[in-house]
Amino acid sequence: MTAGIDITDLLHPVRTPLQEQVFRDAAAAEIAFDPAAILAAARDQTGLADFGAADFHERLSVWCQAVEEDANASGVTRVNLFQMMVRYAATRLRVEDMIKRHPEILDIEIEQPIIVAGLPRSGTTHLLGLLGADTRLRSLPWWEAIAPVPATDEAPTPDDANPRWTKAEAGWRAMEAILPYMAIMHEFSPDHISEDIELQAIDFSSYLLEWLAYVxxxxxxxxxxxxxxxxxxLKKGLQLLTxxxxPNRWVIKCPQHMExxxxxxxxxxxxxxxITHRDPVGSIRSQLTMxxxxxxxxxxxVDREEAKDYWIDRYRRLLEACVRDRDVLPPEQTLDxxxxxxxxxxDPILREIYRKAKLPLxxxxxxxxxxxxxxxxxxSKGRIVYDLERDFAITAREIRQGFGFYFDRFPAEIEVG
Incomplete structure (x- = not known):
């Protein structure tokens, strides 16, 4: 069995010299979350001006206000989020430009996709990657998720067949160097199959921002x-990528779909x-540690109470919505x-997925x-040690008490004692 990786400085971190340098450099950056500045930066980056439907402006403003209210956000978070918002705005400009030049994109049918949903940190990414190994299905690798439309400087060259992949690889290597255990807990290598949330975020919505700041x-x-x-x-993004x-038989995934x-x-x-189901305590334990x-x-x-209070409540909200709405899905198209x-x-589960999808296995x-x-x-990349009582002063039983409604509806086995 692989030796466990016990992060013993979780609550009182000892930063490496590289971490200290990155932290100090980011803290020195002056970042103001001004929607107009973000959109102007995207226009300058792309040379484009049409963002499409204007309803996203309100959502972008709420994003910016929420981040500004996060007093505990480090300079690293602020720099990363500003760059992320500019990236989404620039991507939106490129998407709208592509569709304006090729309006037939919106006529493409997204036929019988296979859509995976399940608790965050519970193995849905593993299932998505497994189904994505079937070459008859179209999935979304990370390099394509973060840059669905190539920029003008991202055309293939004799020296670089895929500059978007190369940029994604550089970002992945930087994350590995700065937070090596994060790379084990949540992979972002270029070919790793991504969640479709990246396409939702181009519309400045989804629960994505919650994973990056206290908002x-x-x-x-x-x-x-x-x-x-x-x-x-999201559908428009799939049409454009198709x-x-x-081809257009997609397999996509996002835990957010549960709510x-x-x-x-x-x-x-x-x-x-x-829809995948698992003891929520295991998922919450993993998220708190990550x-x-x-x-x-x-x-x-580092504030363990901040993480604990937010994420236990957030998982409860997500699962309450799933319990409330699960029966809107047709039984003949749905598998728990x-x-x-x-x-x-x-194997029996795979056969049932393929049967419902009307795809020969x-x-x-x-x-x-x-x-x-x-x-x-x-x-395969290492096993993180999770210790709720030591690290978060709470027991599995105490967490689970708030999720009786979920176990009443979905008979998941208790995993964490």
Whole structure:
């Protein structure tokens, strides 16, 4: 068994010299989250001016206000988020420009996608990668998710066949160097299959911002608004990528879908929906550890209570929405997958996914999927040690008490004692 990686300085981090240098440099940067400045930077970067429908301006303003209210956000967080917002704005300009030049993009059908949803930090990425190993399906690698439309300086050259991949690789290597255990907990290598949330974020929505800063203002705004428009933008992104590369039988995934099932179903009414279920305590434990480890760079001060209070509540909200809305999905198109069944024998579950998707699961395909499972086991890159009581002064039982409603609806086995 792989030796466990115990992050013993989780609450009182000892930064490496590289971490200290990055932290100091970012702290010296003057960043103001002004929507006009963000959009101007995107225009300057692209030479384009048309952002399409203007409703996103309000959401961008809430993003900026929420981040400015996060007093514990470090300079690293502020620099990263400003650059991220400019990137999304620039990508939006390129998307709208491409569609203006090729309006037929919006006529492309996104036919019978397979859509995976499940708790964050619970193995949905592993399932997505597994299904993505089937070459009949189209998935979204990280390099393409963060740059779906190539910029003018990203055309292939004799020295670089894919500059977008090269840029994504540089970003991945930088993250590995700065936060090596984060690279184990959540991979962002260029070819790693990404969540479709990157396409939603081009519309300046989704729950993405919550994972990057403490932004209750944005959480409340997002949860109080119908996300139909943002899911339509997700579909537009898939149409554009199909136009650029094809084919159009997609497999996509995002944990957020669990709390947006009505909007998801209205947008993709012929999809096959795969909803994974697992003891939420294990997922919460993983998220608390990941967030607290990253806090040495992303927060001015490590505050386990901040992480604990936010994320236990946030998982509860997500699962309450899933319990409330699960039955909007047609039974003949939907499969609930339980982690305890999956680890015992994934083959019957795979066969049922493919049956509902009306996609033949050939022996050859099954061999390919088994090879993926062999190569990408959950602990293939190392096993992080999680200790709720030591690190967060809370027990699994105390967390689980707030999730009885979920276990009443979905019989997931208890994993964390």
């Amino acid at each position: 209750p203002r944005w959480r409340d705004y997002y949860l109080s608004r119908d996300q139909a428009g943002t899911y339509a933008y 136009f650029l590369k094809g 947006q099932l009505p909007a998801l179903y209205r947008t993709f009414p012929d999809a096959t929906f795969v 967030a607290t480890y990253a806090a040495r760079m992303l927060r001015n001060a 997958v339980y982690f305890h069944d999956w680890i015992r024998n994934p 050939t022996d050859e395909t099954l061999v390919t999927l088994h090879a993926y499972l062999e190569k990408h086991g959950e602990q």
